[in-house]
Amino acid sequence: MSxxxxxxxxxxxxxxxxxxxxxLKLVNPANKRKYDVIVVGTGLAGASxxxxxxxxxxxxxxxxxxxSPRRAHSIAAQGGINAAKxxxxxxxxxxxxxxxxxxxxxxxxxxxxxxxxxxxSVNIIDQCxxxxxxxxxxxxxxxxxxxxxxSQVSRTFYARGQTxxxxxLGAYSALNRQIHLGKVKMYTRTEMLDVVLVDGQAKGIVTxxxxxxxxxxxxxxxxxxxTGGYGNVFYLSTNxxxxxxxxxxxxxxxxxxxxxxxxxxxxxxCIPVTGDHQSKLTLMSESLRxxxxxxxxxxxxxxxxxxxxxxxxxxxxxxxxxxFLERKYPSFGNLVPRDVASRNAKEMVxxxxxxxxxxxxxxxxxxxxxxxxxxDAVSAxxxxxxxxxxxxxxxxxxxxxxxxxxxxxxxxxxxxxxYNLSTNVPGLYALGECNFSDHGANRLGASALMQGxxxxxxxxxxxxxxxxxxxxxxxxxxxxxxxxxTKQEVIERINKLLSLKGTKTVNEYHRDLGHIMWEYCGxxxxxxxxxxxxxxxxxxxxxxxxxAIVVGENEEVNPALxxxxxxxxxxxxxxxxxxxxxxxxxxxxxHFRLESQTPEGEALRDDDHFAFVAAWEYKGxxxxxxxxxxxxxxxxxxxxxxxxx
Amino acid sequence: xENNNMNLTLKVWRQKNADTKGxxxxxxxxxxxPDMSFLEMLDVVNEGLIHKGxxxxxxxxxxxxxxxxxxxxxxxxxxxxxxxxxTTCQLxxxxxxxxxxxxxxxxxxxAFPVIKDLAVDRSSFDRIQQAGGFVSVNTGVTIDANSIPxxxxxADEAFNSATCIGCGACVAACKNASAMLFVSAKVTQLAMxxxxxxxxxxxxxxxxxxxxxxxxxxxxxxxxxxxECPKEIKMTNISKMNNDYFSAKLFREEGVHxxxxxxx
Numbered sequence: 001m002s003x004x005x006x007x008x009x010x011x012x013x014x015x016x017x018x019x020x021x022x023x024l025k026l027v028n029p030a031n032k033r034k035y036d037v038i039v040v041g042t043g044l045a046g047a048s049x050x051x052x053x054x055x056x057x058x059x060x061x062x063x064x065x066x067x068s069p070r071r072a073h074s075i076a077a078q079g080g081i082n083a084a085k086x087x088x089x090x091x092x093x094x095x096x097x098x099x100x101x102x103x104x105x106x107x108x109x110x111x112x113x114x115x116x117x118x119x120x121s122v123n124i125i126d127q128c129x130x131x132x133x134x135x136x137x138x139x140x141x142x143x144x145x146x147x148x149x150x151s152q153v154s155r156t157f158y159a160r161g162q163t164x165x166x167x168x169l170g171a172y173s174a175l176n177r178q179i180h181l182g183k184v185k186m187y188t189r190t191e192m193l194d195v196v197l198v199d200g201q202a203k204g205i206v207t208x209x210x211x212x213x214x215x216x217x218x219x220x221x222x223x224x225x226x227t228g229g230y231g232n233v234f235y236l237s238t239n240x241x242x243x244x245x246x247x248x249x250x251x252x253x254x255x256x257x258x259x260x261x262x263x264x265x266x267x268x269x270c271i272p273v274t275g276d277h278q279s280k281l282t283l284m285s286e287s288l289r290x291x292x293x294x295x296x297x298x299x300x301x302x303x304x305x306x307x308x309x310x311x312x313x314x315x316x317x318x319x320x321x322x323x324f325l326e327r328k329y330p331s332f333g334n335l336v337p338r339d340v341a342s343r344n345a346k347e348m349v350x351x352x353x354x355x356x357x358x359x360x361x362x363x364x365x366x367x368x369x370x371x372x373x374x375x376d377a378v379s380a381x382x383x384x385x386x387x388x389x390x391x392x393x394x395x396x397x398x399x400x401x402x403x404x405x406x407x408x409x410x411x412x413x414x415x416x417x418x419y420n421l422s423t424n425v426p427g428l429y430a431l432g433e434c435n436f437s438d439h440g441a442n443r444l445g446a447s448a449l450m451q452g453x454x455x456x457x458x459x460x461x462x463x464x465x466x467x468x469x470x471x472x473x474x475x476x477x478x479x480x481x482x483x484x485x486t487k488q489e490v491i492e493r494i495n496k497l498l499s500l501k502g503t504k505t506v507n508e509y510h511r512d513l514g515h516i517m518w519e520y521c522g523x524x525x526x527x528x529x530x531x532x533x534x535x536x537x538x539x540x541x542x543x544x545x546x547x548a549i550v551v552g553e554n555e556e557v558n559p560a561l562x563x564x565x566x567x568x569x570x571x572x573x574x575x576x577x578x579x580x581x582x583x584x585x586x587x588x589x590x591h592f593r594l595e596s597q598t599p600e601g602e603a604l605r606d607d608d609h610f611a612f613v614a615a616w617e618y619k620g621x622x623x624x625x626x627x628x629x630x631x632x633x634x635x636x637x638x639x640x641x642x643x644x645x
Numbered sequence: 646x647e648n649n650n651m652n653l654t655l656k657v658w659r660q661k662n663a664d665t666k667g668x669x670x671x672x673x674x675x676x677x678x679p680d681m682s683f684l685e686m687l688d689v690v691n692e693g694l695i696h697k698g699x700x701x702x703x704x705x706x707x708x709x710x711x712x713x714x715x716x717x718x719x720x721x722x723x724x725x726x727x728x729x730x731x732t733t734c735q736l737x738x739x740x741x742x743x744x745x746x747x748x749x750x751x752x753x754x755x756a757f758p759v760i761k762d763l764a765v766d767r768s769s770f771d772r773i774q775q776a777g778g779f780v781s782v783n784t785g786v787t788i789d790a791n792s793i794p795x796x797x798x799x800a801d802e803a804f805n806s807a808t809c810i811g812c813g814a815c816v817a818a819c820k821n822a823s824a825m826l827f828v829s830a831k832v833t834q835l836a837m838x839x840x841x842x843x844x845x846x847x848x849x850x851x852x853x854x855x856x857x858x859x860x861x862x863x864x865x866x867x868x869x870x871x872x873e874c875p876k877e878i879k880m881t882n883i884s885k886m887n888n889d890y891f892s893a894k895l896f897r898e899e900g901v902h903x904x905x906x907x908x909x
Contacts, residue, residue, distance in 0.1 A: 052784040067705060067764075068771050070811055071713040087791060129790040130782045132840040134804040141794030159804060165712055166807060173779035180775045188768065211760060240707040274680040279688055280709045388711065391735045392682075457784045505695045507688070552700055556662065557761040560701060 004257075004615055004630040007418045008112035013636050014094075017116040020419070021462050025469035032057030034473035036220040037464070038205055040192045040247050042069030044164075044171055044449060045432025046226030048456030051174035054183035056461060058468075061218055062175070062184055063207060065191045065242060065562075070172045073228060073240040074452060077164025078285035078385065079148060080156035081449040083121040088145050092153040094118045099637060101447060104150045104337050105412070105440020106589035106605060107639050108260070108613075110632060112419055113437050120458040121450050125157055127457055131170040135159050148445040149286050150337035150644075156446045161285050161384045167449055171456070191562065192247045193493075195223055195254050195428060196486045202428035203476050204483060206490045210562065213555040215494075217487050219478040221468055222427045224460065225251060226452075229411035229433040231264065233570045233577065234522075235514020237408035238270060238283040244566040245573050248415050248434055256423040257615035257628060259416035259436035261573065262581035265443055265590050266523050267409030268294075268341035271392050271402075272361040276511075281407040282392055284364070284385055286445040289334045291369035291378065292402070294341070295323045296348040296355065296362045303353045313355070313363055313401045324348060332644040339442045339590045339603070340644060342406035346523050347601075349405070356403045365401035406523065410448060412439040412590065413580075416615040416630070420463035421455060424615075427471070429464065431455035436613070441589025494554055497564045502547030506564045509544050513537065513567070513574055521574075521581055526594045530582040534575060541571040576616055576625060583627065586610045598641065607639050651677045651743040655690065657702055658750045663758050663766075669748075672702075679739035683726060684709060684716065686738055703762040709734040711875065714810030717817070718763055719750040724814035724873045732812060732875045752813050754822035756860045767813050769859035770827060777851035778831040780840050799837055806834035808876045815870035815878075821862030826870035828856050829886035830878050836889055846893035853890055 009020040027035065035058050039050040042064040050062040064072060084097040097118035102109060125143070129135065135157050136144040145154040159166040178184040189210040196204040196217065204219040230245035231237035252258045269284045297303045298320050305311045324344055326333045334341075345362045348354060355361050370378050375398060379386065386397045393403070415423050415430035417437055422429055432452035439447065520533035544567070552558040587596040587603035588610070596604045613630040653674040660667025674690050681689070684706050691701035707715040711732045718733045720726035726736045741747065749763065757765040795803075807830070815826040832849050835841030841848070864883060871880045 048784070055783045066707060066713075066715060067767060068714075068811065070771075070774075071707055071715045073708060073713070075714075076708045076710055076712050085790070123785070123787075125790045126787040127782075127784060129793060130780065130787040130840060132780050132803075132835050132838050134800055134807050134834070134838070135790075137795060137797045137800040139797050141796050141800075142791045159807075162712065162808065165810075166804075169807065173774070174782075174784070176771070176775040177779040177781060180777075180779075186771075188771075240713060241709055242707045275678060277678060277681045277685045277689060279682070279685050282710050387730075388735070391711075391731055391737065394737070394739060461784065501698075503696075505692055507692060549695055549698070551695055551698060557703055557764070559703060560695065 002628050004416070004424070004628055005418070006110060006630055007420065008110060009419065013111065013115045016112050017119055024462055024466040027465045027469045029057060031473050033059060035059065035468050036061065036476065038218060038220040038223045039063070039226060040205065040224065041072065041226035041228060041434070042175065043072035043074035043226060043228055043432060044168055044452030045434070045456045046072070046224070047168065047171035047175045048453050049224055049226060049431055049460050050184050051171065051178050052457050052461045053464065054178035060178070060184045061187065061220065063187045063190050063192055065189065065210060067189055069175055069186060069188065070169060072168060073243050074168045074449070075165045076240065077449055078161045078283065079287040080146065080158035080163045080446040081124065081167065082148070082155050082446040083125045083157060083450065084118050084155060085122055085125060087143060088154045090153045092155050096153065097121060097155065100151050101438070101444055102440070102637055103642060104444040105442055106603065106642055107440065107607070107611070107634065108588050108632065109438055109440030111634060111636055116459070117438050117451060117454050120454045123458055124450060124453045128167055128170050131173060133159065133166050133170040146287060147290060147335065149289060149335050149341070150444040158287070161287070161382060164449060167453065171453070192250070193490045193565070194250045194486050196483050197254055197425065198480050198482045201426045203480070204478070206487050211557060213553070213558070215487055215491055217478070217483040219476040219483065221471060221476060222429065222464060224429045224431060225415065225434050226431045226456070227434045229414065230570070230573060231408045231411050233513065233574050234408040234517045235511050236273065236278060236281050238267060238281050241280060244569070246566050246569045248430070249569040249573055251415060251423065251425070251428060253618050254425065255618070256425050256428055257416035257617055258413070258576060259613050259615045260413040260580065261577040261616065262521065262584060262591055263412035263441050263589065264408060265338060265410040265412060266342045266406040268338055268345055268406050269364060269404045270407035270409070271389065272356055272358065272405040282388065283407070283409060284389060284402060284404060286338065288364060288382060288385060289341070291381070292334065292364040292366050293323055293368060294325050294334055294345070294362060294364055295321045296353045298322045300352045303355060303359065306355045307357060307359045329644045336644045337442060337444060342523055343592060345406055361403040361405045363401040364404045366397060367401070370398065410443055412436065412441060412443055416613065420466065421460055422463070422467065427467065429460065431460060441591055493565070494561065497550050497561060497568065498554060500545070500548040500550045500564070502549050504547050504549065506548055506550065506560065506567050509540065509548060510567045510570065512540055513571060516540070517574055517577070521578055524592050524594050525581050527582060530578050533578045534582070537571065537575045537578065544568065544571055579625065580614055580616065583614065584610055603642070605641070649679050651679065651738065651741065653677055653741065653744070654746045656746065656748045657763070659702070659762050660759050662761055667759065677738050679737065681738045682709065682734060683720070683736040683738065684734050703764050705764045706734060711735040712810060714812040717752050717765065717812060719752060719817055721748050724752070724817040725875050730875060730877050732810070752817035754816045754861070756822065756824070757813060757816065767811070770811050770813065770824070772859065773824070773828055773852055773855045774831065776855035777844070777848040780835065781844060793839055795838060803834045803837040806830045806837070806878065806882055809878055810876055812875065814873050814875060816861065818869040818873035819862065820867060820869070821865060823864045823870070824856050824861040825864040825883045825886070826874060826878055826880065828852050829882035832886045832889065833882040836885065845889065846897040849886060849889045850893050
């Protein structure tokens with residue numbers, strides 16, 4: 001085990017980033033065009049990084065597996081983006097956004113990174129508005145804000161329930177401009193399958209063309225992974241079907257540390273599962289908790305009647321309803337952070353007070369809001385979400401409460417990066433959800449969009465320059481044997497997958513893995529359950545490599561092959577997540593160990609033993625990974641038991 | 646719920662790649678729950694095909710919540726199927742009945758060549774956006790967001806245009822395979838906002854020129870695009886774009902030069 005240095009600059013919190021920017025080396029403008037940079041993924045982090053670096057003059061190659069960069073899963077983010085503008089005059093500040101984010105993350109994120117995030121948040125809004133992103137506005141023509149879970153100020157900027165779409169289309173337009181100018185070469189329907197290291201430095205990637213199967217190598221002075229999170233390890237999640245861990249996992253197997261893999265976010269307000277055919281879960285934006293009230297029936301008897309359909313939700317009397325978040329957390333009410341809201345919904349279901357046909361749901365009720373504001377006002381705020389809910393469930397949320405239940409939504413863990421967003425492999429960077437850095441053990445609502453764009457627009461353009469200036473503009477030797485060697489390893493693995501002609505589909509393995517992860521590494525975890533899960537995953541993985549069916553060939557469009565490669569990686573990641581969860585014998589944020597809770601049933605941290613980032617080091621196939629630690633120093637905030645009472 | 650399950654007959658367009666001819670192939674979809682989405686129904690059929698060692702039906706899809714624009718499918722003669730204002734991934738099987746025959750085709754347009762089965766190449770849409778669908782601002786040079794007040798009605802209108810997901814249903818619905826609704830949505834969004842003014846005249850000309858170069862057809866005002874658009878983008882966008890286009894052509898030819906010189 002070794003201790004990791006995050007390279008956080010010295011000095012007062014508010015001066016760290018400014019000082020650091022000054023100390024970073026610069027690349028001479030005339031030299032910038034001599035550098036090539038690879039950006040993998042075109043979501044908010046990738047598109048903003050690719051566009052910003054191209055604007056500076058670097059030659060960028062950008063890659064995405066979708067048919068267009070505009071389809072990256074950032075597009076599906078609904079609720080909004082935080083920024084410490086204090087336009088509402090309600091007491092917000094950079095420090096408050098910093099503090100809320102550190103506290104919301106249950107004190108498992110770095111002070112330096114989080115402060116920088118809060119600091120640049122204000123620039124993001126300026127940038128997006130300049131691009132023509134149509135944020136919601138007040139009648140006076142100025143920008144509107146709303147409040148979001150885990151905060152007591154209104155600092156969330158939004159574009160109806162489609163904020164991610166509008167921000168991504170803004171970044172996509174900036175990317176398009178650079179493609180038009182010839183500074184970005186865009187590769188769509190292309191999947192990264194490995195990273196190429198030359199003398200320990202990242203110098204390129206190996207990709208597969210998803211149309212004709214061509215395996216190609218690409219060289220560059222640096223490689224940026226902006227490939228999103230790994231929530232699909234649970235099979236069912238709110239992620240897009242194609243979202244996967246492969247790029248990050250391949251980098252991990254080449255030496256990049258994977259940090260806090262067990263920190264996953266289970267979002268409280270999603271549409272419940274209807275059956276085994278279910279392929280994904282749909283989120284209902286957290287913003288709904290501003291006006292919706294969460295409740296479950298007070299007694300098991302009423303719950304049973306609701307489950308059987310003998311009575312309707314509207315027929316349950318006021319005194320028979322338990323608005324459990326308002327009851328337990330009077331100061332935050334329905335706006336407690338996501339991890340707290342999710343665990344409480346699970347408690348209701350475990351207490352047999354769940355609703356809906358399966359009994360695995362609670363209500364999110366808008367009757368009060370409609371009575372108070374009118375149906376039109378509610379529709380103006382949440383219309384598209386209500387429509388989406390109706391399409392999926394065939395139930396009208398204007399006349400009866402929504403049924404909701406938590407679902408996997410976001411992964412706080414990811415590739416370990418230092419303050420410069422560099423992994424421990426020189427030249428290899430990770431941005432956005434792909435890295436682990438800013439959200440600790442729980443992410444606050446409307447902070448993912450903020451982090452993706454902060455990393456891409458405002459951090460990497462500075463920090464990457466320092467590295468590039470250090471290594472110099474000498475062209476990368478694309479003929480170095482490491483490229484061909486890595487390419488051959490990728491081809492061998494594809495051939496191995498294509499040779500699988502067993503009896504069980506890849507999707508069936510994925511679903512089995514998801515069941516194990518949800519059951520034992522989901523909202524509540526125990527040493528016993530995690531130990532069991534480890535054995536189950538290991539057996540499932542062994543079975544996969546014997547009995548999976550992979551149809552078709554490499555030299556064609558072959559989604560079965562694509563999926564097989566991704567699931568094979570999830571089967572390895574799953575085991576690491578369980579190891580990480582087992583090692584962390586405390587509860588914090590979204591990681592809830594039943595063995596470690598307060599008398600009130602809240603997450604109980606163990607700061608003496610676990611105030612560190614767990615950065616796992618790959619040691620070879622079927623070898624235990626080695627734990628490296630980055631100690632978290634809290635110079636500016638005082639660690640307290642999180643309370644939203 | 647078991648007794649509500651349906652048995653369906655699918656007639657699906659299968660085509661190995663862009664260079665081979667395609668044909669309809671008939672499949673049975675059995676025990677389909679009304680709660681399944683249309684794509685989940687296809688997943689079930691595909692799992693069955695894989696178990697038999699056959700190649701699954703290829704279709705584009707990703708977010709499965711109606712926003713990424715990746716899914717397509719021409720279902721019983723309509724883009725995104727029989728219901729209005731939703732994408733195929735949001736279509737649920739309760740919109741069909743037991744015993745029904747469902748015909749599933751790819752988008753059909755010269756500018757959208759088939760890649761395989763039901764998936765088509767829509768990169769022409771990206772190239773149109775690259776031609777001018779942006780405001781030329783670099784990262785970091787901006788002014789405070791609230792220093793540009795925009796009347797709420799205008800912001801809301803611009804937002805309505807901006808909700809386009811780039812799926813291509815408008816092209817698939819149009820007998821001329823015209824992309825006017827798609828192009829006009831972006832042109833109009835930026836033409837309505839103060840941020841879009843400096844490049845307003847050059848943008849419309851550049852995007853329309855690229856649209857023509859890609860081989861999309863002309864608009865003859867049949868309105869099929871608006872009727873089938875899953876995001877309900879209005880044809881008034883097309884009128885506004887035409888207005889800007891002719892203004893630019895007649896009175897503001899210099900716009901083109903401005904645009905070219907903004908290149909470097």
